[in-house]
Amino acid sequence: MRPHPTAFTRQVGIEQPIICGAMYPCTNPELVAAVSDAGAIGIVQPVSMTYVYGHDFREGLRSIKRATSRPFGMNALIEQSSKSYRARVEKWVDIALEEGVRFFITSLGNPRWVVEKAAQVGGVVYHDVTERKWAHKAIDGGVHGLIAVNNVAGGHAGRLSPQAILDQLADLGLPVICAGGVGDPATFRRMMDLGYAGVQMGTRFIATTECLAHEDYKQAILAAAPEDIVLTERLTGVPVAVINNEYIRRLGTRAGPLARFMLRHRKLKYWMRSIYALRSARRLKKTSLSAAGANDYWQAGKSVAGIHSVISARQVVEEFAAALD
Numbered sequence: 001m002r003p004h005p006t007a008f009t010r011q012v013g014i015e016q017p018i019i020c021g022a023m024y025p026c027t028n029p030e031l032v033a034a035v036s037d038a039g040a041i042g043i044v045q046p047v048s049m050t051y052v053y054g055h056d057f058r059e060g061l062r063s064i065k066r067a068t069s070r071p072f073g074m075n076a077l078i079e080q081s082s083k084s085y086r087a088r089v090e091k092w093v094d095i096a097l098e099e100g101v102r103f104f105i106t107s108l109g110n111p112r113w114v115v116e117k118a119a120q121v122g123g124v125v126y127h128d129v130t131e132r133k134w135a136h137k138a139i140d141g142g143v144h145g146l147i148a149v150n151n152v153a154g155g156h157a158g159r160l161s162p163q164a165i166l167d168q169l170a171d172l173g174l175p176v177i178c179a180g181g182v183g184d185p186a187t188f189r190r191m192m193d194l195g196y197a198g199v200q201m202g203t204r205f206i207a208t209t210e211c212l213a214h215e216d217y218k219q220a221i222l223a224a225a226p227e228d229i230v231l232t233e234r235l236t237g238v239p240v241a242v243i244n245n246e247y248i249r250r251l252g253t254r255a256g257p258l259a260r261f262m263l264r265h266r267k268l269k270y271w272m273r274s275i276y277a278l279r280s281a282r283r284l285k286k287t288s289l290s291a292a293g294a295n296d297y298w299q300a301g302k303s304v305a306g307i308h309s310v311i312s313a314r315q316v317v318e319e320f321a322a323a324l325d
């Protein structure tokens with residue numbers, strides 16, 4: 001595989017401008033290691049690592065280091081929701097730095113404290129943004145690059161198309177990564193031609209042999225068409241992309257009136273989000289790892305359009321890299 005250097009790959013020391021994005025509950029350490037070993041970069045999702053797959057955080061990182069000597073990253077969700085959560089994220093960042101992790105993707109909140117910690121050892125921090133105003137805040141916080149989460153992304157989607165969000169961010173002087181809608185090599189090539197410094201993919205990497213999600217989940221991704229992907233607020237309180245099935249149709253896609261009221265109010269919002277988060281974390285863990293049941297649902301983005309087989313993470317990276325030759 002020929003390397004395809006960009007501003008992003010040079011910063012983090014990898015060969016292919018491809019990130020396997022953090023995914024709760026689909027990021028297992030074996031997947032992270034496989035993506036990184038192939039020359040792209042996998043991102044650890046700390047709650048997946050510990051709560052879903054049962055690893056001690058440091059031991060989990062060490063298992064990745066035993067499987068590959070190449071760089072991998074960590075996702076830090078830095079929303080200031082509670083002191084105890086912040087303390088937990090700080091601990092994860094500290095352990096990751098001690099174990100040699102040098103690439104962080106931050107979401108929500110102000111990334112400054114992560115940038116400051118990482119800077120002491122030459123680490124690189126990218127921040128998730130959905131529009132220009134959040135990019136300004138991230139740049140004030142000192143980040144080195146931006147992850148542009150678009151309106152076709154799996155997980156929590158943004159509002160703007162891949163082209164529209166790049167138009168808002170392109171002149172800010174930082175590398176911009178396209179997050180969302182990339183599931184096949186041709187789309188990857190198109191995004192790189194638009195001017196992105198790399199792509200972040202989630203859904204494509206669920207349908208790999210190294211991802212420990214249940215086979216039923218992987219088959220649902222292969223079977224789904226883009227029009228089967230809907231956004232629902234009923235799971236986490238903010239719109240999240242899922243494959244429409246019997247259960248989602250029963251559940252509906254809008255938060256109920258009480259939840260909406262609570263989500264609008266600053267103080268109540270925290271509680272409502274916590275309730276949603278806890279409930280959906282437990283559910284997601286169960287539904288992603290076990291055979292399909294009547295009340296199951298699966299998160300995936302519209303990139304399902306280009307995903308037709310379960311292959312190894314290395315094969316994904318090779319096929320995508322070849323599209324840039």
Ligand SMILES: Cc1cc2nc3c(=O)[nH]c(=O)nc-3n(C[C@H](O)[C@H](O)[C@H](O)COP(=O)(O)O)c2cc1C
Nearest residue numbers: 021022023024154155180181201202203299301303
């Ligand atoms: C099942 C699933 C879970 C996700 N969980 C997270 C997460 O915990 N943290 C995060 O920052 N992004 C999360 N994402 C977003 C991905 O990291 C990535 O940006 C997104 O999947 C890109 O869109 P794609 O699915 O079209 O490739 C998740 C995405 C999926 C599909």
